[in-house]
Amino acid sequence: MLEISNLKCRIGDTEILRGLSLSVKAGEVHAIMGPNGSGKSTLAQVIAGHESYVVTGGTVTYKGGDLLNLAPEERAREGIFLGFQYPVEIAGVNNAYLLKAAVNAKRKHQGLGEIDAFEFLKLAREKMAMLGMDPKFLNRGVNEGFSGGEKKRNEILQMAMLEPSLAILDETDSGLDIDALKSVAEGVNTLRKPDRAIVLVTHYQRLLDYIEPDHVHVLSEGRIIRSGDRTLALELEEKGYDWVRKAARA
Amino acid sequence: MSSENLESLVNRRYEHGFVTDIATESLPPGLNEGVVRAISKRKDEPEFMLEWRLQAYRQWLEMIEPKWAHVHYPPIKFNEISYYAAPKSDDDRPKSLAEVDPKLLETYEKLGIPLHERAKLAGVAVDAVFDSVSVATTFKGKLADAGVIFCSFSEAVREHPELVRKYLGSVVPRRDNFYAALNSAVFSDGSFVYIPKGVRCPMELSTYFRINAANTGQFERTLIIADEGSHVSYLEGCTAPMRDENQLHAAVVELVALEGAEIKYSTVQNWYPGDENGVGGIYNFVTKRGDCRGDNSKISWTQVETGSAITWKYPSCLLRGENSVGEFYSVAVANNMQQADTGTKMIHIGANTRSTIVSKGISAGKAQNAYRGLVKVMPQAHGARNHTQCDSLLIGKECGAHTFPYMEIKNPSARIEHEATTSKISADQLFYCRQRGLSEEDAVNMIVNGFCKDVFKQLPMEFAVEAQALLNVSLEGAVG
Numbered sequence: 001m002l003e004i005s006n007l008k009c010r011i012g013d014t015e016i017l018r019g020l021s022l023s024v025k026a027g028e029v030h031a032i033m034g035p036n037g038s039g040k041s042t043l044a045q046v047i048a049g050h051e052s053y054v055v056t057g058g059t060v061t062y063k064g065g066d067l068l069n070l071a072p073e074e075r076a077r078e079g080i081f082l083g084f085q086y087p088v089e090i091a092g093v094n095n096a097y098l099l100k101a102a103v104n105a106k107r108k109h110q111g112l113g114e115i116d117a118f119e120f121l122k123l124a125r126e127k128m129a130m131l132g133m134d135p136k137f138l139n140r141g142v143n144e145g146f147s148g149g150e151k152k153r154n155e156i157l158q159m160a161m162l163e164p165s166l167a168i169l170d171e172t173d174s175g176l177d178i179d180a181l182k183s184v185a186e187g188v189n190t191l192r193k194p195d196r197a198i199v200l201v202t203h204y205q206r207l208l209d210y211i212e213p214d215h216v217h218v219l220s221e222g223r224i225i226r227s228g229d230r231t232l233a234l235e236l237e238e239k240g241y242d243w244v245r246k247a248a249r250a
Numbered sequence: 251m252s253s254e255n256l257e258s259l260v261n262r263r264y265e266h267g268f269v270t271d272i273a274t275e276s277l278p279p280g281l282n283e284g285v286v287r288a289i290s291k292r293k294d295e296p297e298f299m300l301e302w303r304l305q306a307y308r309q310w311l312e313m314i315e316p317k318w319a320h321v322h323y324p325p326i327k328f329n330e331i332s333y334y335a336a337p338k339s340d341d342d343r344p345k346s347l348a349e350v351d352p353k354l355l356e357t358y359e360k361l362g363i364p365l366h367e368r369a370k371l372a373g374v375a376v377d378a379v380f381d382s383v384s385v386a387t388t389f390k391g392k393l394a395d396a397g398v399i400f401c402s403f404s405e406a407v408r409e410h411p412e413l414v415r416k417y418l419g420s421v422v423p424r425r426d427n428f429y430a431a432l433n434s435a436v437f438s439d440g441s442f443v444y445i446p447k448g449v450r451c452p453m454e455l456s457t458y459f460r461i462n463a464a465n466t467g468q469f470e471r472t473l474i475i476a477d478e479g480s481h482v483s484y485l486e487g488c489t490a491p492m493r494d495e496n497q498l499h500a501a502v503v504e505l506v507a508l509e510g511a512e513i514k515y516s517t518v519q520n521w522y523p524g525d526e527n528g529v530g531g532i533y534n535f536v537t538k539r540g541d542c543r544g545d546n547s548k549i550s551w552t553q554v555e556t557g558s559a560i561t562w563k564y565p566s567c568l569l570r571g572e573n574s575v576g577e578f579y580s581v582a583v584a585n586n587m588q589q590a591d592t593g594t595k596m597i598h599i600g601a602n603t604r605s606t607i608v609s610k611g612i613s614a615g616k617a618q619n620a621y622r623g624l625v626k627v628m629p630q631a632h633g634a635r636n637h638t639q640c641d642s643l644l645i646g647k648e649c650g651a652h653t654f655p656y657m658e659i660k661n662p663s664a665r666i667e668h669e670a671t672t673s674k675i676s677a678d679q680l681f682y683c684r685q686r687g688l689s690e691e692d693a694v695n696m697i698v699n700g701f702c703k704d705v706f707k708q709l710p711m712e713f714a715v716e717a718q719a720l721l722n723v724s725l726e727g728a729v730g
Contacts, residue, residue: 048685052677076687084685088678092700098686101696105687141700158686 001026001166001197002047002067007058008222009046016042018222019058024166027194031208031233032201034219035241040201041085043219044170048082049075062166076102077109079165083155083172085201090142095154098142099124103161127160131187149180156187167191168199173207185210205233218244277334283307286435289334293404296411306424306434313428319591320620320652321560323533326498333436333469360723389453396452398482399444403471406442413444417475421504421541421568429500430537433469437502440471445480445511454710455484470501476511478544483514485713499558501536509544509571514552516709517565518717520724521557526586526615531559538565539595542574542603550577551594552708554717556724559588564622566595569603569631576605579705581717583724584617584649593623593654598634598664607638610702613649614725620652627664634661640670643701645694645725673701695722 002024009017016039024030034040046053047060049072060067067075090098103123104114115123121138128135133153143151152172159167169188173181188211192198200211208216208230216232217224220241225248226232236244277285286307290300315326347355393400399410407414424434445451476482486503499521505513515538524531534557540549551565561584567576578594596605605625613619619642627634642651653670675697683693699706699718706714 048681050681072681072684073687073689076685082685084682088676088682090679090682090697090700091673092703093696094700097700098683098688098696101688101692102686105689105692109687162686 001063002199003059003061004047005059005061007043007046007060008056009042009053010056011042011053015056016053016222017046020219020223021058022217022224024197024199026165026197028215029192029198029200029211029213030215030217031213032199032217032219033203033205033233033236036203038219039222040203040219041170044082044168044199044201047075047166047168048072048080073105076162077106081159081162081164081167083152083159083167083169085171085174087143087146087151087155089144089146091144093142094138095140095142096120096124096138099138099158099161102158106162124157124161127157130190131157131160132183133157148175149177149184152176152180152184153187156184156191160187160191164196166197166199168201170201171203172200173202173204181207182210205237208233220245220248277332279332280329281307281331281333281436285333289436289438292334293407295404295407298411298415299407302418302424303435303437306431307436309425310428310431310435313425313431315428319562320618320622320654321562321589321591323560323589326533328432331498334438360719392452396449397446398449398451399442400455401442403437403440403442403473406473410442410444413475414442414473417473417504417506419504421506421539422502422537427537429535430502433471433500433502433537437469437471440473440501441486442472443474443482443484445476445482447477448479449477450480451482455482468499470499472501472503473506474504474513474515475506476508476513476547478508479510480508481512483516483710485516485518485710487518487520497531497533499532499534499536501534501538503536503538503565505540505549507540507542507544507547507549507574510546511544512548512550513540514550515540515565516713517551517553517555518709518713518720519553519555519557519561520720522559523557523586523588524559531588532557533560534558534563535560536563538563539568540566540576541568542571542576542600543568544574545571545600546573547571548575548577550575550579550708552577552579552705553581553592554705554709554720555580555582555590555592556720558590561588561590561592563592564594566597567605568597568599569605569634570599571603572600573602573604574600575603578605578607578609579708580608581610581612581702581705581721582619582621583612583721584614584619585724586615586617588615588617590618591620591622593621595624596626596636598625598627598631598636598661601631602633603631604634605636607636607640608704609638609640610705611640611642611651612645612698612701612721612725613642613651614645616648618650618652620654622654622656624656624658625666626658627661627666629660631661632663634664636664636666638666638668639704640668641701642670642672643698644672644674691722691726694725698722698725 004020004022007017007020032040055068100120107114124138125135172184213230216228218226226244277288286303290303422430425431474484507513521532521534542549549567555561565578569576576596582590582592584590594607607623609621611619611621621640625636640653644651651672655668657666680690680693684690698721706717709717
């Protein structure tokens with residue numbers, strides 16, 4: 001689904017990704033871990049097409065095509081979803097309105113007809129029930145006055161509605177208490193499907209207690225320095241990032 | 251030109267019979283008593299109207315141009331303006347929509363303007379416009395049955411002089427301000443509405459107006475009187491882009507609401523704003539005021555302002571009657587080089603009067619957008635209440651938003667609330683929306699419409715939809 005090869009990028013004069021390679025197949029869950037400043041969030045933003053990051057080398061192939069040529073909205077319509085670490089507030093814009101516009105933008109791209117307000121509400125209520133969310137959510141401004149947990153849950157609702165092929169969840173666990181973490185993780189688990197890939201970007205291994213990854217990668221200074229299975233995350237938790245970094249240098 | 255020359259000019263035209271020729275000739279530039287007389291004569295006005303104009307002209311001569319607004323423009327040369335521009339003859343107009351600038355038609359399309367209105371708006375010769383005549387006739391019958399008078403101002407001066415005489419200038423006196431005095435002297439035409447006692451006007455006075463009131467000229471004059479217990483909703487202007495050779499527009503609108511009457515006045519203003527460099531746009535200097543003269547009366551202003559190079563306008567309410575209510579809902583958009591200084595005045599005079607102000611200012615490009623509002627509570631206005639909500643939205647880095655609230659409270663029982671916010675469409679918001687599959691333009695439109703929704707919901711339904719589309723067109727290319 002996603003092939004990243006020797007990707008290099010910078011923001012301003014600072015080089016952040018320095019030759020990163022990663023391969024993600026449909027149905028897989030990957031966890032990207034690493035210390036602060038290692039480039040985890042940058043990777044998520046570059047895949048989504050944030051224009052502040054300049055790609056200076058390497059390739060990214062998505063579903064067999066060149067991803068880097070596409071505008072952010074085209075990537076989204078092609079099925080790439082980014083769950084933001086800090087979802088922005090958009091005052092005055094109804095949550096349901098954005099969600100409906102997003103769903104219809106994607107449907108239009110796929111050559112399907114737009115769904116009307118009734119169909120939309122029915123679908124949204126279904127997904128919210130599945131995620132254990134209060135339907136009142138829909139009538140509030142986008143992330144306006146939401147708690148940290150509500151914002152993250154709203155991201156998962158959007159993901160459920162948009163049914164992406166590739167979902168990248170950036171620090172979805174940050175700022176959540178244990179109950180909120182559990183419910184967000186449950187939401188993600190219900191969205192695991194054989195034709196969908198999920199990339200979890202996380203600082204701590206505790207999220208992985210609830211969402212079990214197939215692959216774990218450690219990112220440091222803009223490169224993946226170690227990959228393994230679920231046990232790598234546990235080992236990291238025990239020995240810290242310095243251990244991998246030293247091992248990688250050796 | 252001296253007044254003698256002008257007199258002879260007027261007289262010479264008489265030789266050709268004054269009906270047709272008068273309608274097709276413009277007066278040469280310049281302003282003096284002779285010009286005022288000539289305008290009045292052409293309109294076949296009664297003596298009192300001419301006297302009224304002349305007094306206004308003499309008062310205007312003694313006044314000076316106001317400079318306090320937060321707008322900048324080169325000095326206006328009042329003697330280079332022609333004060334009577336005749337309507338274009340049918341020979342100069344396009345014969346069908348096929349002859350109209352395709353760009354204009356494209357804009358109509360985007361705005362969702364009904365097909366049968368497009369030809370009229372594009373200035374196609376009247377004969378070529380089917381539908382509109384029969385539609386107008388139907389409306390006219392319906393209004394006449396209800397006893398509603400709705401006609402051009404010139405017609406009202408001739409047909410209903412007693413009403414004009416009683417109410418004209420009773421809300422905006424001739425010498426109220428420089429531009430109001432100028433308008434009073436030379437006003438070209440406009441609309442007149444009278445709703446009799448206890449009558450609820452059977453339709454929005456909008457559809458009719460849009461089809462019939464093209465070419466009202468640069469000095470428009472509107473007078474609406476709602477007699478006791480009556481109700482009327484009036485919509486002025488249209489979303490279609492309006493061009494005019496006259497750069498200066500100085501209109502006066504007077505509303506009178508008697509006991510228990512209600513007037514809802516909505517404006518959608520889309521005058522030509524000039525090009526990206528601000529060249530050629532309209533100056534829109536308007537005086538609009540409503541007088542809640544009777545107890546329990548209500549006047550509500552709703553405006554969507556997207557056009558003009560410079561807008562200078564403060565629809566106001568005099569809350570004289572006890573328990574009377576004034577409302578002002580406004581969306582003002584300024585893009586490129588546009589300048590807007592707009593707001594309202596709520597003057598609380600009667601006891602238990604209430605007012606609400608909701609102002610939404612949007613600035614983009616290099617535009618400057620100012621809200622200027624006065625809330626005044628007079629000593630006898632016990633229990634007066636006002637709530638003001640004043641929000642600004644900035645798009646891009648080079649524009650400006652300014653808020654100038656004035657409050658003069660002379661009664662200790664008054665309750666006044668003022669809330670203000672300034673926000674910006676951020677790159678993060680746009681990226682968030684694009685990541686969800688929306689184009690940048692759709693994202694901007696969505697955010698802007700969300701910002702304006704409190705005002706849009708005050709507009710008559712079909713216009714709310716058009717106003718929304720208009721905003722989207724006005725802000726095209728504002729980001730990026």
